Amino acid sequence: MTENKDGAVLLREARRIVVKVGSSLVTNEGRGLDEHAIGEWSRQLAALAGQGREVIMVSSGAIAEGMKRLGWVTRPQELDKLQAAAAVGQMGLAQMYETKLREHGMGSAQVLLTHADLADRERYLNARSTLLTLLSLRVVPVINENDTVVNDEIKFGDNDTLGALVANLVEADLLVILTDQKGLYSADPRKDPQARFIQQARAGDAALEQMAGGAGSSIGKGGMITKVLAARRAAGSGASTVIAWGRETDCLLRLAQGEIIGTLLVAPDQKSQARKRWMADHLQLRGAVTVDAGAAAKLRAEGKSLLPIGMTAVEGDFSRGEVIAVRDPSGQEIARGLANYAAAEARILCRRPSADIEKLLGYIAEPEMIHRTNLVVTR
Ligand SMILES: Nc1ncnc2c1ncn2[C@@H]1O[C@H](COP(=O)(O)OP(=O)(O)O)[C@@H](O)[C@H]1O
């Protein structure tokens, strides 16, 4: 099988897709929201959803659109002015996506995130459940950074990084970064006319970072380097990345049919391997639950979620969103996963059916103690 054929299969099989569009595209180089372009992406997102795929839009453009609406010609330096512009522009952005997606029969939802939301385990899980629920409702989440409340410490800064983190968050198969170039070149094509086009490479290959150089246009913030780094980050949860020209006709639909448009940066690891590595590398074990033989068998053989009814004991003092081990009745660790309930709550829920959770705790987060998508079988 050739490299390209592998790539084509990967694109065709992508079920959950995060699409990121940059400020210059969305706002027509700062001239104002590009209604036609947003309409075209919306039409394609709806068609992809019609094929049974799940799609998420990460859209920049709030600051650029806000500047236009406020009549500002030069981008201010002051954070409060940028935040004010973002708040003004975001109204237009959300309205435009809502209108265009609705024209194509799709519901939409605005989701504004900060870095702190994804760094905090509990908020991470909340954001994840909300997005997965929106997808199951066939609503397109339209995501941007919550610019109004960010300072330098909690800023993603560029939406390429945000796109990759969202791909990690929902374990997407594919991240498509649409920009104002055909893809990645061996050097910035604005500066080097000899620059060679890269059609396919391995996400995370250090040579790509050399090629991508510094920040790009004056409208956007990231440039190509943030896209290459985003591809590396997305690959951490098994998502491959495409960097392509956002005005290419039917770009998203053709990609999903397996046509390699732009640059394809292939994730070296499968999703399941990537998830295992991520849990092993990034997260500290905070406690454990012991399960009965029936639950152990379901987890190991069928990859099912862990329900409270199968739990017999709880160890440690963990919070919601932290990683815990799952032990079989002999005390052997069989799996690890993210706890939906804190240790004290889990103790109350042992051996109880999920239908009783609300009565026992006064609220219900999820019916599972660990959802199967947050669970890795370790032996
Ligand atoms: N190796 C490269 N290949 C392609 N573009 C590059 C490269 N290095 C730098 N760039 C620049 O990055 C720009 C895209 O980044 P940016 O303007 O931030 O886009 P967006 O707003 O879509 O995120 C291109 O217009 C290009 O000038």
Ligand SMILES: N[C@@H](CCC(=O)OP(=O)(O)O)C(=O)O
């Ligand atoms: N959150 C900001 C976008 C940050 C940014 O500039 O991103 P990008 O244009 O994708 O490089 C906005 O909406 O204006």
